[in-house]
Amino acid sequence: MEVVRVPQSMPIVFALFFLLFQAREFSCCHDTERQSLLKFKRGITAGQLSSWVGKDCCLWPGVGCNNSTGHIIHLSLQNIGLEGPIPHQLRNLSNLRVLDLSSNSLLLLDNSRWLSRLASLQHLDLSYVSFARGVKWLQALILYQCIIPDHILPSLPHLNFTSLATLDLSYTYFNSTLPGWLLNLTSLEFLYLGGNYFSIPFPDAIENKVFLKEVDLSYNHFIYGDPSVRLEEHCQLQVLSLSWMNMTGDLNQFKGMFSGCIRESLRSLDLGGNQLNGSLPEWLGEFKNLESLLLFSNSFSVSQKAWEAFQALLTWFFEATLSMNNIEGPVPSSMCRMTNLLAVDLSRNHLSKELPNCWQDLTDLAVFDMSSNNLTGVLPSTVYLGSNEFTGGIPSSIGHGLPHLKILILRSNRFHGHIPPQLSNLSSLQILDLSHNSFIGTIPPTFGNFSSIRISPKSLGKIVDVGSYKETILLVTKNQENFYDKLLSIMTTLDLSDNNLSGQIPEQITSLLGLWNLNLSGNHLTGEITHKFSQLIELESLDLSRNQLSGSIPPALSNLTFLSHFNVSYNNLTGSIPSGNQLNTFTDPSAFMGNPFLCGFPLNNSCDKVVTDEPAYKNEIKTHNHDAIWLYISAVLGFVLGFWVVWGVLLFSEASRHSYFRVVDDFFDRVYVSVVLNFRLIKRKVWNIIENKVSLSCVVALCECLFCKTLSSSSSPEFDIVHYAPLL
Template sequence: MCNPLLSSPYYVRVAAILLVFLFVNSPICPAGFTCQDNERQALFQFKIGLKDPGNRLSSWDVSVTTDCCLWKGVSCDNRTGHVIGLDLHNDHNEHQHRYQEQSVSDDRWALGGELSPCLLAIEHLTTLDLSGNYFGNMLIPRFLGSFKQLATLRLSRAGFGGRIPHQLGNLLSLHQLDLSNNGHSLLLDDCWWLSNLTSLQHLDLSFVNFGIAANWLEALNALHSILEIRLSQCGLLNGIPSSFQHLNLTSLVTLDLSDNYSNSTLPTWLFDLKSLQNLFLRGNYFYGSIPASIGNMSSLTVLELSDRFSLRGSIPGALGNLCKLQQLDLTWSPLRQNLSDMKEIFSGCIKNSLTKLSLRGASLSGYLPEWIGDFQNLKILDLSMNSLSGKLPSSLGRLLSLQQLSLYGNELNGDVPETIGWLSELVILKLGLNSFKGGLSENFFANLTKLKNLGLSSTSLALNVRPDWKPLFRLEYINMSSCILGPQFPSWIKTQESLSSLHMYDVNISDSIPDWFWNFSSSLEFIDLSHNGIRGMLPDLSELADSKLTYVDLSCNLLEGTVPQFPKSISYLFLSNNSFSGLIPPGIHKTMPKLQYLFLSKNNLSGSIPLFPCNLEELIALDLSNNHLSGELPDCWKGSSNLQDLDFSQNEISGQIPISISHLTSLEHLILRGNRLSGGLPSSLDSCRAMVLLDLSYNQLSGEITWMDRSFSNLKFLNLRANMFSGNLPPLSQLNSLRILDLSRNNFSGNIPKSYGNLRAMSYSLNHVPSETASYSHVAMNLEINGFYIQFSNVLNLVAAIDLSKNHLLGPIPEELTDLYGLRFLNLSGNNLTGHIPDKINLLKVLEALDLSSNNLSGAIPPSFGQLNFLSYMNLSYNNLSGRIPISGQLSTFDSTIYVGNQGLCGIPLHECQDKVSIKDEAHLTSPEIWLHLSAELVMFMLLL
């Protein structure tokens, strides 16, 4: 609220006397009018309500100057002295992408706090700009609708939330309204107030949640003066209308409806906007075809139809007549056309105007035609991620204005033509993921002096240059992985002083890393030299001054010595599959405090695990597996930890699982396989509710497990193989996400719970795995199938398996297990199971491996086995099965070894079944008297026949 004392006559008189005194005693009087007294007071009160951590408004002080027109961000009418503009936008957030959602600013220069209604005293305000600040999800004040002369209102990226006040519809003089990028918490519940803004020319509501506002197009159609409408990522209710009558937006120049995920036909009314120059429709689910009427949009300069389109038919030839079109973006639009067949389209006047052509991921086939070199003004050509084949045409060398050439991810082959080296304006060259052959010489790069981004990965190209080559380009990004650069370390890298990202894995380097490498570029952030033969030791880099290095991958090399130290800036460090030895440095949390990922697996490290993981506040994943570590697990974990992945497997760690691990509430993967852990499984682990994978196999853990059913709702993979757990099998029926269960080689007893048939995630077939399941590229589980261990990592989510083998289980196989329709592997061997094999076994339609051997199962093999079309491994040996072996389906492909140890079985592939009744008596078998004398065994045999 405003202070009434400040508006009292007494205060005004005192302020006036003070003002005169200051002006009389000032050696230099300001020229022209100074700001009005009441407006200065209003600004001062407005400042009091603001939070200004960067002290940006330090000039708003009468001790500096009483003329508020000289205050930072304040502008006045030079005739009247009235304040007409208030520009307090935050310059420090302007690096944000225009369409990057920003609802929270962590910039120390951002203003915040409250917006005082005292601002209403500035009656002549025409411009108010608060963009780029952060007002803590505060409502946009209603009083802003009272500024009758306001022409520009910018509140973008300022952290406003809640409903947009309808009072903004009173701003009849408004020319520009920008409420964009406040996060989707800013809600537009009705659009009719927008129709009042008849003077509006520029409207940006990107990222505003339109909620129930279904009348947006009708409201905007009333804005006869509108030039620009941006409604990107607004969640437009009911999508974007396919048709609309009486369209009045005749002056519209720019329309952005991108990323609204509208699922409808391509709106026809768009092509009636004859004055439109810029049309952005990316990120929708439009289907249908592009109409020929697009040729009537003669003013069009930018057309973006990229992403998620399901277009039918070909691009209309009329598109080639858009003589002003400069940018055409059909990225990820499934055109399914042969590129060489599109000559008619691109032979029109469009070939003279286009500066950008992006058909990335557009399902194009065929070869790259010679006419592609006719686009004399083209600056960007992106044909990547298609199915283009054949050789590159030499005509590419005619694109002398080209700045970006992206052809990666195709099936192109042959040599890279030297004419590409003629493109002296080229900044980005991406040819990776193709089948090119041969090499690139120094002459090829001689004219590419402006090149900053070079992508040649997975092409098998060789770089044929002298060791002392000094290229004229200054690259910022290099990706030459799976090319041929070795065996020496490429010394020309030293000349790339602006390099920030270097990808050179699998390039046949068998040299050591030179000392100059670690500080040749002050911009270097990303290094991947993995999967080479790099040898030698690494220096101590912990004191590397001003380093920006955040990502280093040197895994799968021949590096040796102690674990190296890296600069404090490092966040991702991958050193697995080397020959590092000795102890793990205990002070890693001090030398590398920002570590998020640390992988040291498959080295020769020894000693105990230091306590540093407990003190790395940002640590997300730690992998120390496959070393020679001993001692006990750290018992220092804190509840504030962000740790998600912890892998200490295949070491020599002993002792018990520490209770403090239960504090890791974000833990998703805990892998302690192949150690010497003892004791029980702590029930406190049920606090780890985020757990997805728990692998404690091949240890010496013991005791009963009775608590697991009440937690681990996210658990997908559970492996307790080869321990000494006892008692009944643990209750698991509530683990609805579980897809792999391995409890084999323990001392569990009792029956298999019928509730295991309720493991819902195992009922998904291969084609219906839930979409929310993710890839697990750095974690793996082993399953034993037919005596072989198979490791699953990237395809973990595609596997559904149960292994309860080699325990002391009793009773029958629960028929409920046949409800697990997605089961691929089932192993119940080596127990004391009795009863029959369930007749409904055929319901497990995707079953690939079944092992029921070494039990006491009896009865016949159900004929339904023949319906298991994916069954590639089966073992029924050493049971008490009897009767004729069915020979249908996959059963006909197995040999006799899978049936041995079942004395009552007969038929192919075992010996022939012997009838126990002569042929002459067969006519009397239907007699009741005869049936009374048949044994039960013979009755079963006849029934099977």
């Protein structure tokens, strides 16, 4: 009988499976939520809940949990004989999506405030549940971004909304006229209807709602109401957003509407994204406590009187957004007195002349956008933004005195000179764009010290937390121009492209661990691409094209798992294109072209030839250079050594010196005697040959013979003139 042997590791495996199975009892249910259910159980009478025992509350009847997180998301207790007031401990089930307590007629709802804590709730069924007398039911109805069928809202009037204080139907994409019952809600304090397709008869939509504090009707279709209707009784209204409502005409026609005590209470007014025109009305300067004014994307112009009217708003003002209008002329110096100013956006207008140099006291300034105007002159010693005609250099003082500055865009101007390393002192800077200028020199190594880019952008929060300022900035990322708004909170950008920068890329830049976009293309940068770029784990776009970089592409770049745009074209890179992970996704050859000695996918040239020949050629050159260097070194050392061996001996030894010169003199004497004797011998023989009519060939042969014998005998120590006597 064959014996089946069980591997020794099998008992351990079974034990692990057993422990994991047992551990399930402790891992599926969160203890805090289990305790809330137990308190709920003790607070009511319900015999059917006697089965709620054990550690894993996800296995209890009527309880459903998320399989991944273990949080309770479903609680269905319909018709189980519950009795007593609903315990408020259910408010701790913050992940609850479905709550069904229906068909429990003895169950009493004595307070509805605990329902507001269930932020994830999608389905609530309290049918046949008793409501206590005087209970304030539905103080807040929040259906933000819920898809609501068109027939639902008109069917709600029969519900008791008399206590409703907050109504949020924003971005429900409801396509109809505003329901009539909504106009009759007189207790509302917060009304959010933005992002729908309502046909809103403003100002009728907010008339008679004297308790309103915040109103958002943006992104709807405006139905022109009666401009004579006044909002003077809205003495508590602080925030009013009427942006992107297709409002047309002159804003002056609304003067009567914005009269009375609303001019005392209003703190934020948003009329952006409409089609309003004419001169900016002077009566806007009568809003005593206005902190935020958004008039972007209209066709306003600003008269000198209007600028003067705005001076009444200067202490209190935190935000001025007038971008994308028809504002002409210079920027008034009076804006510099807005010492509380956090954000100014006058971009995409027709501003001209020079900027006033008076902004040094705006220490809280976070955004100052003057891009896309016709501003000229030299950049003052404070901060402004791009697409103008600025000239000169960036003053080094720009790195001091602006601790809250997060965005600095000087793109597309005429700046030149060196980039000041003091820019790295802007500790809050998150986006730096100096592209399309004429900067020279090297990239400052101090750029590795940007504090806000050295950390993950996920921890930075909102990039510009300034009232209702609309974060919309034009950035060049992944070789495309795009407007970014909400994504700005996770974006960190360093763009130095299209300048005249030279030298190597400083390794200190690889310390910017939170960098999202790095663009150094279109310069004269040299050296190799450091493998330390692999440390930039948040990087999504890396453009090093159109430079003079050499060496190979580091394989370590495959560790950049978020990298979606990569361009190293038109450099002097060599070797094979590395593969693996994210690098396998770059299939466009244009990202690598312009490097003659670069090979491999996605380029057409095979590495079998380029990689074999080119490194072999390099090795041969290295070997040749190595041998030549040692040959030169050996020759020099030999010459020096031989020179000093001979002349050193002659210099320091008198006996050697005398012997040496005797030998030299004797040598020259022998040579002299040999030459004289052979000359006489040749002369006598030639005459004898002539006399005896000897042929010329014999003379030549005789001369060669005599000359050879002369040389050989001159070096012999037995040299004796008698030896030549017979020839004489």
